[in-house]
Amino acid sequence: MPYIEKTMKSERIYDGKILNLRVDTVELPDKKYSKREIVEHPGAVAIIAVNEKNELIIIRQYRKAIDRVLLEIPAGKLELNEEPIESAKRELKEETGYIADKIEYVMEFYTSPGFSNEKIYLFLAQGLTPGEQELEIGEYIDVEKYSLEELMKMIKLGEIVDSKTIVGINYYYNLINK
Amino acid sequence: MPYIEKTMKSERIYDGKILNLRVDTVELPDKKYSKREIVEHPGAVAIIAVNEKNELIIIRQYRKAIDRVLLEIPAGKLELNEEPIESAKRELKEETGYIADKIEYVMEFYTSPGFSNEKIYLFLAQGLTPGEQELEIGEYIDVEKYSLEELMKMIKLGEIVDSKTIVGINYYYNLINK
Numbered sequence: 193m194p195y196i197e198k199t200m201k202s203e204r205i206y207d208g209k210i211l212n213l214r215v216d217t218v219e220l221p222d223k224k225y226s227k228r229e230i231v232e233h234p235g236a237v238a239i240i241a242v243n244e245k246n247e248l249i250i251i252r253q254y255r256k257a258i259d260r261v262l263l264e265i266p267a268g269k270l271e272l273n274e275e276p277i278e279s280a281k282r283e284l285k286e287e288t289g290y291i292a293d294k295i296e297y298v299m300e301f302y303t304s305p306g307f308s309n310e311k312i313y314l315f316l317a318q319g320l321t322p323g324e325q326e327l328e329i330g331e332y333i334d335v336e337k338y339s340l341e342e343l344m345k346m347i348k349l350g351e352i353v354d355s356k357t358i359v360g361i362n363y364y365y366n367l368i369n370k
Numbered sequence: 371m372p373y374i375e376k377t378m379k380s381e382r383i384y385d386g387k388i389l390n391l392r393v394d395t396v397e398l399p400d401k402k403y404s405k406r407e408i409v410e411h412p413g414a415v416a417i418i419a420v421n422e423k424n425e426l427i428i429i430r431q432y433r434k435a436i437d438r439v440l441l442e443i444p445a446g447k448l449e450l451n452e453e454p455i456e457s458a459k460r461e462l463k464e465e466t467g468y469i470a471d472k473i474e475y476v477m478e479f480y481t482s483p484g485f486s487n488e489k490i491y492l493f494l495a496q497g498l499t500p501g502e503q504e505l506e507i508g509e510y511i512d513v514e515k516y517s518l519e520e521l522m523k524m525i526k527l528g529e530i531v532d533s534k535t536i537v538g539i540n541y542y543y544n545l546i547n548k
Contacts, residue, residue, distance in 0.1 A: 194432040195510040208407045226508040228434040229386045254372040255483040256406040303482045305433040330404040332373040355533045362540040
Protein backbone atom coordinates (compact mmCIF):
# COMPACT_ATOMS: atom_id res chain seq x y z
CA MET A 193 0.00 0.00 0.00
CA PRO A 194 1.19 3.54 -0.69
CA TYR A 195 2.63 5.48 2.25
CA ILE A 196 0.23 7.93 3.92
CA GLU A 197 2.04 11.21 4.58
CA LYS A 198 1.83 12.68 8.09
CA THR A 199 1.60 16.50 8.31
CA MET A 200 4.33 17.92 10.55
CA LYS A 201 3.63 21.61 9.84
CA SER A 202 1.10 23.55 7.80
CA GLU A 203 1.77 27.10 6.64
CA ARG A 204 -1.04 29.26 5.28
CA ILE A 205 0.21 31.35 2.35
CA TYR A 206 -2.96 32.96 0.98
CA ASP A 207 -6.67 33.04 1.79
CA GLY A 208 -8.62 34.26 -1.22
CA LYS A 209 -12.01 34.60 -2.84
CA ILE A 210 -12.12 31.32 -4.75
CA LEU A 211 -9.07 29.49 -3.43
CA ASN A 212 -6.55 29.27 -0.60
CA LEU A 213 -2.93 28.16 -0.73
CA ARG A 214 -1.08 26.32 2.03
CA VAL A 215 2.26 24.54 2.19
CA ASP A 216 2.40 21.39 4.31
CA THR A 217 5.59 19.80 5.53
CA VAL A 218 5.14 16.02 5.50
CA GLU A 219 7.14 13.18 7.00
CA LEU A 220 8.28 10.41 4.66
CA PRO A 221 9.01 6.81 5.73
CA ASP A 222 12.76 7.32 5.94
CA LYS A 223 12.20 10.21 8.41
CA LYS A 224 12.98 12.70 5.70
CA TYR A 225 10.70 15.68 5.14
CA SER A 226 9.12 17.13 2.02
CA LYS A 227 6.91 20.11 1.15
CA ARG A 228 3.43 19.81 -0.39
CA GLU A 229 1.94 22.91 -2.04
CA ILE A 230 -1.83 22.61 -1.80
CA VAL A 231 -4.57 24.72 -3.40
CA GLU A 232 -7.76 24.54 -1.34
CA HIS A 233 -10.93 24.87 -3.40
CA PRO A 234 -14.60 24.69 -2.25
CA GLY A 235 -15.52 22.13 -4.94
CA ALA A 236 -17.73 22.61 -7.95
CA VAL A 237 -20.58 21.18 -9.98
CA ALA A 238 -20.84 20.57 -13.72
CA ILE A 239 -23.99 19.80 -15.67
CA ILE A 240 -24.62 17.67 -18.77
CA ALA A 241 -27.79 19.48 -19.90
CA VAL A 242 -29.64 17.72 -22.71
CA ASN A 243 -32.58 19.17 -24.67
CA GLU A 244 -35.46 17.38 -26.42
CA LYS A 245 -33.41 17.07 -29.64
CA ASN A 246 -30.69 15.25 -27.66
CA GLU A 247 -28.37 18.24 -28.02
CA LEU A 248 -26.06 19.29 -25.19
CA ILE A 249 -26.01 22.85 -23.85
CA ILE A 250 -22.45 24.19 -24.11
CA ILE A 251 -21.16 27.54 -22.92
CA ARG A 252 -18.45 29.67 -24.52
CA GLN A 253 -16.49 31.62 -21.95
CA TYR A 254 -13.20 33.48 -21.56
CA ARG A 255 -10.85 31.95 -18.99
CA LYS A 256 -8.31 34.38 -17.59
CA ALA A 257 -6.01 31.64 -16.21
CA ILE A 258 -5.25 30.46 -19.76
CA ASP A 259 -6.11 33.70 -21.62
CA ARG A 260 -8.34 31.71 -23.95
CA VAL A 261 -12.02 31.24 -24.79
CA LEU A 262 -13.20 27.71 -24.00
CA LEU A 263 -16.23 25.60 -24.80
CA GLU A 264 -17.42 23.92 -21.60
CA ILE A 265 -20.44 22.30 -20.03
CA PRO A 266 -22.13 24.65 -17.51
CA ALA A 267 -20.34 24.59 -14.15
CA GLY A 268 -19.62 26.61 -11.07
CA LYS A 269 -18.29 26.63 -7.54
CA LEU A 270 -20.22 25.28 -4.58
CA GLU A 271 -21.39 28.01 -2.23
CA LEU A 272 -20.98 27.63 1.52
CA ASN A 273 -23.21 24.84 2.90
CA GLU A 274 -24.83 24.34 -0.49
CA GLU A 275 -25.84 20.81 -1.54
CA PRO A 276 -24.27 19.90 -4.90
CA ILE A 277 -27.66 19.24 -6.54
CA GLU A 278 -28.93 22.69 -5.50
CA SER A 279 -25.72 24.21 -6.83
CA ALA A 280 -26.20 22.38 -10.15
CA LYS A 281 -29.76 23.76 -10.54
CA ARG A 282 -28.57 27.26 -9.62
CA GLU A 283 -25.57 27.26 -11.95
CA LEU A 284 -27.58 25.87 -14.86
CA LYS A 285 -30.14 28.65 -14.46
CA GLU A 286 -27.56 31.42 -13.92
CA GLU A 287 -25.25 30.48 -16.77
CA THR A 288 -27.73 29.27 -19.40
CA GLY A 289 -31.20 30.36 -18.30
CA TYR A 290 -32.48 26.77 -18.46
CA ILE A 291 -34.53 25.13 -15.73
CA ALA A 292 -34.49 21.31 -15.73
CA ASP A 293 -37.51 19.10 -14.95
CA LYS A 294 -35.18 16.30 -13.95
CA ILE A 295 -31.64 16.55 -12.61
CA GLU A 296 -29.70 13.56 -11.35
CA TYR A 297 -26.26 12.84 -9.87
CA VAL A 298 -23.84 11.11 -12.26
CA MET A 299 -20.41 10.92 -10.56
CA GLU A 300 -17.73 12.94 -8.84
CA PHE A 301 -14.03 13.36 -9.61
CA TYR A 302 -10.93 15.36 -8.71
CA THR A 303 -9.55 17.68 -11.38
CA SER A 304 -5.92 18.06 -10.18
CA PRO A 305 -5.28 15.80 -7.19
CA GLY A 306 -1.53 16.41 -7.44
CA PHE A 307 -1.91 19.92 -6.05
CA SER A 308 -5.58 20.71 -5.35
CA ASN A 309 -8.56 19.24 -3.51
CA GLU A 310 -11.00 20.56 -6.14
CA LYS A 311 -13.75 17.98 -6.60
CA ILE A 312 -16.42 18.23 -9.29
CA TYR A 313 -19.88 16.73 -8.86
CA LEU A 314 -21.32 15.89 -12.27
CA PHE A 315 -25.08 15.97 -12.95
CA LEU A 316 -27.36 15.08 -15.85
CA ALA A 317 -30.19 17.59 -16.48
CA GLN A 318 -33.13 16.83 -18.76
CA GLY A 319 -36.52 18.34 -19.56
CA LEU A 320 -35.14 21.83 -20.15
CA THR A 321 -37.29 25.00 -20.13
CA PRO A 322 -35.51 28.07 -21.52
CA GLY A 323 -35.33 31.37 -19.62
CA GLU A 324 -33.08 34.34 -18.94
CA GLN A 325 -29.46 34.02 -17.83
CA GLU A 326 -28.62 35.46 -14.39
CA LEU A 327 -24.92 36.17 -14.77
CA GLU A 328 -22.73 37.43 -11.96
CA ILE A 329 -20.77 40.67 -12.34
CA GLY A 330 -17.82 39.91 -14.57
CA GLU A 331 -19.39 36.83 -16.22
CA TYR A 332 -19.92 36.92 -20.00
CA ILE A 333 -21.20 33.63 -21.34
CA ASP A 334 -22.55 32.59 -24.75
CA VAL A 335 -24.94 29.65 -24.75
CA GLU A 336 -24.72 27.16 -27.65
CA LYS A 337 -26.11 23.72 -28.54
CA TYR A 338 -24.36 20.80 -30.20
CA SER A 339 -25.26 17.22 -31.07
CA LEU A 340 -23.34 14.42 -29.39
CA GLU A 341 -21.75 13.50 -32.73
CA GLU A 342 -20.49 17.07 -33.21
CA LEU A 343 -19.11 17.12 -29.68
CA MET A 344 -17.26 13.80 -30.04
CA LYS A 345 -15.69 15.19 -33.21
CA MET A 346 -14.81 18.49 -31.48
CA ILE A 347 -12.96 16.54 -28.77
CA LYS A 348 -10.98 14.69 -31.47
CA LEU A 349 -10.18 17.95 -33.28
CA GLY A 350 -8.98 19.67 -30.10
CA GLU A 351 -11.83 22.20 -30.15
CA ILE A 352 -12.95 21.00 -26.72
CA VAL A 353 -10.04 20.98 -24.28
CA ASP A 354 -11.64 21.16 -20.84
CA SER A 355 -11.36 17.96 -18.80
CA LYS A 356 -14.75 18.06 -17.02
CA THR A 357 -16.42 18.71 -20.39
CA ILE A 358 -14.64 15.73 -21.99
CA VAL A 359 -15.69 13.53 -19.04
CA GLY A 360 -19.30 14.73 -19.31
CA ILE A 361 -19.59 14.24 -23.07
CA ASN A 362 -18.03 10.76 -22.89
CA TYR A 363 -20.36 9.81 -20.06
CA TYR A 364 -23.45 10.76 -22.04
CA TYR A 365 -22.11 9.17 -25.24
CA ASN A 366 -21.53 5.86 -23.44
CA LEU A 367 -24.93 6.11 -21.74
CA ILE A 368 -26.93 6.39 -24.95
CA ASN A 369 -24.72 4.03 -26.99
CA LYS A 370 -24.74 1.12 -24.56
CA MET B 371 -18.25 36.53 -28.40
CA PRO B 372 -17.20 36.44 -24.76
CA TYR B 373 -15.38 39.46 -23.37
CA ILE B 374 -11.56 39.14 -23.22
CA GLU B 375 -10.35 40.48 -19.87
CA LYS B 376 -7.51 43.01 -19.91
CA THR B 377 -4.95 42.75 -17.08
CA MET B 378 -4.58 46.05 -15.22
CA LYS B 379 -2.32 44.76 -12.43
CA SER B 380 -0.66 41.46 -11.58
CA GLU B 381 0.46 40.65 -8.05
CA ARG B 382 2.77 37.71 -7.36
CA ILE B 383 1.74 35.95 -4.15
CA TYR B 384 3.92 32.83 -4.11
CA ASP B 385 6.62 31.21 -6.23
CA GLY B 386 6.97 27.56 -5.31
CA LYS B 387 8.38 24.21 -6.29
CA ILE B 388 5.49 22.89 -8.38
CA LEU B 389 3.22 25.94 -8.65
CA ASN B 390 3.06 29.73 -8.39
CA LEU B 391 0.12 31.89 -7.34
CA ARG B 392 -0.68 35.34 -8.71
CA VAL B 393 -3.69 37.62 -8.43
CA ASP B 394 -4.57 39.65 -11.52
CA THR B 395 -6.83 42.68 -11.51
CA VAL B 396 -8.85 42.69 -14.72
CA GLU B 397 -10.99 45.31 -16.40
CA LEU B 398 -14.57 44.37 -17.27
CA PRO B 399 -16.61 45.95 -20.10
CA ASP B 400 -18.47 48.31 -17.81
CA LYS B 401 -15.11 49.73 -16.57
CA LYS B 402 -15.50 47.82 -13.35
CA TYR B 403 -12.59 45.76 -11.99
CA SER B 404 -12.40 42.23 -10.69
CA LYS B 405 -9.70 39.95 -9.20
CA ARG B 406 -8.60 36.67 -10.77
CA GLU B 407 -6.68 34.21 -8.57
CA ILE B 408 -4.47 32.14 -10.84
CA VAL B 409 -2.36 29.06 -10.10
CA GLU B 410 0.53 28.77 -12.56
CA HIS B 411 1.59 25.21 -13.28
CA PRO B 412 4.29 23.93 -15.69
CA GLY B 413 1.92 21.44 -17.38
CA ALA B 414 1.96 17.68 -17.20
CA VAL B 415 1.77 14.47 -19.18
CA ALA B 416 -0.39 11.40 -18.63
CA ILE B 417 0.01 8.02 -20.28
CA ILE B 418 -2.48 5.35 -21.33
CA ALA B 419 -0.09 2.39 -21.18
CA VAL B 420 -1.49 -0.81 -22.67
CA ASN B 421 0.14 -4.26 -22.44
CA GLU B 422 -0.11 -7.24 -24.82
CA LYS B 423 -3.22 -8.53 -22.97
CA ASN B 424 -4.93 -5.17 -23.64
CA GLU B 425 -4.71 -4.29 -19.93
CA LEU B 426 -4.00 -0.74 -18.77
CA ILE B 427 -1.18 0.04 -16.34
CA ILE B 428 -2.65 1.88 -13.35
CA ILE B 429 -0.80 3.33 -10.38
CA ARG B 430 -2.00 3.52 -6.79
CA GLN B 431 -0.65 6.58 -5.02
CA TYR B 432 -1.33 8.72 -1.94
CA ARG B 433 -2.33 12.31 -2.75
CA LYS B 434 -1.67 14.75 0.08
CA ALA B 435 -3.99 17.46 -1.33
CA ILE B 436 -7.02 15.20 -0.77
CA ASP B 437 -5.51 12.92 1.94
CA ARG B 438 -6.58 9.89 -0.07
CA VAL B 439 -5.08 7.05 -2.09
CA LEU B 440 -6.08 7.26 -5.77
CA LEU B 441 -5.93 4.97 -8.77
CA GLU B 442 -4.56 6.93 -11.74
CA ILE B 443 -2.88 6.48 -15.08
CA PRO B 444 0.87 7.27 -14.89
CA ALA B 445 1.49 11.03 -15.05
CA GLY B 446 3.87 13.74 -14.05
CA LYS B 447 4.93 17.34 -14.43
CA LEU B 448 6.84 18.64 -17.43
CA GLU B 449 10.41 19.57 -16.62
CA LEU B 450 11.90 22.83 -17.87
CA ASN B 451 12.30 22.82 -21.68
CA GLU B 452 11.19 19.18 -21.87
CA GLU B 453 9.12 18.03 -24.86
CA PRO B 454 5.86 16.39 -23.72
CA ILE B 455 6.67 13.09 -25.50
CA GLU B 456 10.05 12.87 -23.73
CA SER B 457 8.34 13.63 -20.46
CA ALA B 458 5.81 10.85 -21.12
CA LYS B 459 8.58 8.28 -21.75
CA ARG B 460 10.45 9.43 -18.64
CA GLU B 461 7.42 9.40 -16.34
CA LEU B 462 6.26 6.00 -17.59
CA LYS B 463 9.70 4.53 -16.84
CA GLU B 464 10.10 6.29 -13.46
CA GLU B 465 6.64 5.51 -12.11
CA THR B 466 6.04 2.02 -13.53
CA GLY B 467 9.37 0.71 -14.82
CA TYR B 468 7.91 0.12 -18.28
CA ILE B 469 9.58 1.17 -21.52
CA ALA B 470 7.26 1.52 -24.53
CA ASP B 471 8.14 0.50 -28.10
CA LYS B 472 5.58 2.93 -29.42
CA ILE B 473 4.29 6.11 -27.81
CA GLU B 474 1.97 8.53 -29.57
CA TYR B 475 0.22 11.82 -28.80
CA VAL B 476 -3.52 11.53 -28.17
CA MET B 477 -4.82 14.95 -27.08
CA GLU B 478 -4.34 17.78 -24.61
CA PHE B 479 -6.72 19.36 -22.10
CA TYR B 480 -6.91 21.78 -19.18
CA THR B 481 -7.75 20.29 -15.78
CA SER B 482 -9.08 23.40 -13.97
CA PRO B 483 -9.27 26.36 -16.36
CA GLY B 484 -11.32 28.37 -13.85
CA PHE B 485 -8.24 28.96 -11.69
CA SER B 486 -5.17 27.24 -13.20
CA ASN B 487 -3.30 27.01 -16.49
CA GLU B 488 -2.40 23.35 -15.89
CA LYS B 489 -2.53 21.53 -19.22
CA ILE B 490 -2.17 17.77 -19.58
CA TYR B 491 -0.77 16.15 -22.71
CA LEU B 492 -2.18 12.63 -23.06
CA PHE B 493 -0.21 9.83 -24.75
CA LEU B 494 -0.88 6.22 -25.73
CA ALA B 495 2.00 3.82 -25.01
CA GLN B 496 2.15 0.30 -26.43
CA GLY B 497 4.70 -2.51 -26.77
CA LEU B 498 5.66 -2.43 -23.08
CA THR B 499 8.86 -3.97 -21.70
CA PRO B 500 8.92 -4.26 -17.89
CA GLY B 501 11.79 -2.92 -15.78
CA GLU B 502 12.57 -1.26 -12.46
CA GLN B 503 10.76 1.83 -11.16
CA GLU B 504 12.92 4.94 -10.66
CA LEU B 505 10.92 6.81 -8.03
CA GLU B 506 11.82 10.27 -6.79
CA ILE B 507 12.40 10.86 -3.07
CA GLY B 508 8.98 10.94 -1.44
CA GLU B 509 7.22 8.95 -4.17
CA TYR B 510 5.62 5.63 -3.19
CA ILE B 511 3.71 4.07 -6.06
CA ASP B 512 2.12 0.63 -6.52
CA VAL B 513 1.80 -0.57 -10.11
CA GLU B 514 -1.35 -2.52 -11.06
CA LYS B 515 -3.06 -3.80 -14.23
CA TYR B 516 -6.73 -3.81 -15.13
CA SER B 517 -8.78 -4.76 -18.17
CA LEU B 518 -10.76 -2.04 -19.91
CA GLU B 519 -14.02 -3.66 -18.77
CA GLU B 520 -12.89 -3.59 -15.13
CA LEU B 521 -11.84 0.07 -15.48
CA MET B 522 -15.14 1.17 -17.04
CA LYS B 523 -16.91 -0.53 -14.12
CA MET B 524 -14.56 1.12 -11.58
CA ILE B 525 -15.43 4.55 -13.01
CA LYS B 526 -19.14 3.75 -12.61
CA LEU B 527 -18.62 2.52 -9.03
CA GLY B 528 -16.65 5.63 -8.03
CA GLU B 529 -13.43 3.66 -7.49
CA ILE B 530 -11.68 5.81 -10.12
CA VAL B 531 -12.18 9.50 -9.37
CA ASP B 532 -9.31 11.25 -11.15
CA SER B 533 -10.35 13.31 -14.17
CA LYS B 534 -7.29 12.65 -16.43
CA THR B 535 -7.66 8.91 -15.72
CA ILE B 536 -11.37 8.97 -16.66
CA VAL B 537 -10.52 10.87 -19.87
CA GLY B 538 -7.75 8.37 -20.72
CA ILE B 539 -9.83 5.25 -20.08
CA ASN B 540 -12.78 6.63 -22.08
CA TYR B 541 -10.48 7.55 -24.94
CA TYR B 542 -9.07 4.04 -25.18
CA TYR B 543 -12.50 2.44 -24.73
CA ASN B 544 -13.91 4.48 -27.62
CA LEU B 545 -10.83 3.77 -29.73
CA ILE B 546 -11.12 0.00 -29.54
CA ASN B 547 -14.94 -0.10 -29.63
CA LYS B 548 -15.43 2.04 -32.70
